[in-house]
Amino acid sequence: MRTSIVWNSKLAASSRSFLLAMLIAGPAVRVATATEGGGSVYPVGAETVLSGVAPGPGASVLANFNLFYQANGLADNQGRNSVPGFHLRAAATAFKFQHNWGVHLLGGTLTSFAVLPVEYVHLDGPFGTGNKTGISNMIFEPAAIAYQHGDWHWWYGLDCFAPGLGFNKNDLVNIGQHNWAYAPAGAFSYLPSHGTEVSSRFQYLVNGENGAMQYTSGAEFIWEYAAMQNITKNIAIGGNGYYYQQATNDIEDGLIVGDGNRGRDVAAGPQVRVHVGRALLIAKYTRDTLVRNRAIGNAFWIQFGLPLGHEHE
Secondary structure, eight states, X not given: OOOOXXXXXXXXXXXXXXXXXXXXXXXXXXXXXXXXXXXXXXXXXXXXXXXXXOOOTTOEEEEEEEEEEEEEEEBOTTSOBOSTTOEEEEEEEEEEEEEEEXXXXXXXXXXXXXXXXXXXXXXXXXXXXXXEEEEOOOEEEXXXXXXXXXXXXXXXXXXXXXXXXXXXXXXXXXXXXXXXEEEEEEEXXXXXXXXXXXXXXXXXXXXXXXXXXXXXXXXXXXXXXXXXXXSSSSEEEEEEEEEEEEOSOOEETTEEOTTOOOOEEEEEEEEXXXXXXXXXXXXXXXXXXXXXXXXXXXXXXXXXXXXXXXXXX
């Protein structure tokens, strides 16, 4: 997730802690960072493993995502550290419940999911020190259509993002972006019998206005991926990462913010997937590179997944 902050006025600084970001406020001058405060309503990097696989008809999956993110730099539009003394530490946990309704539609089956994230953030910088814990942007996918054909799994649907709770424009740190957002999304996973996994997830996220700040963040394109190979029956290793690119300008009070304030991040790192009975354990790491208008840091993830119920036709 990304974290947004305020310094002196609407100074926006960012970062990523799990399912989501944080906001800003204050009283005077804004430092350019992608989207409002360099944050996003989506926790970029969360959905890399088996991202195209949905539970079978009548079945459910309960997943838990845990993230620790630390950043010691905040990149400007040229990729230079724009805030000396910037230090961000964020930790988050989120629970995701996904269910396949067993309803056949357009050649696939109807699925839905909901995510509840809780986040802690600690921020130090020349603008002061702040801490906050709370519920970040909740994510809902009311309807998606999932398919499986041979070694291929895929789905497409619409993700919906609610504002984070407890927003106060006068706080140095807030949990979650203070706007609604929507994203057409889709993913695929290729799982041949020789233990290979190739997965990708895509979405184009459109942000609504933060009415408290009269600020509308630009649209965001996000591609997450993983490539893995089994080294034993139950253990696979490989790489994961994402490409993040803000596609449209930030708007404040009806005007373009700076030169558009567009963010970019290309992150990659190793990943391990372990099957323990029916459960799944994932450990992964990513490092931010080629960053523009966002925090520069490292993300460490631990994720769990547990199938619930039994499939039916």
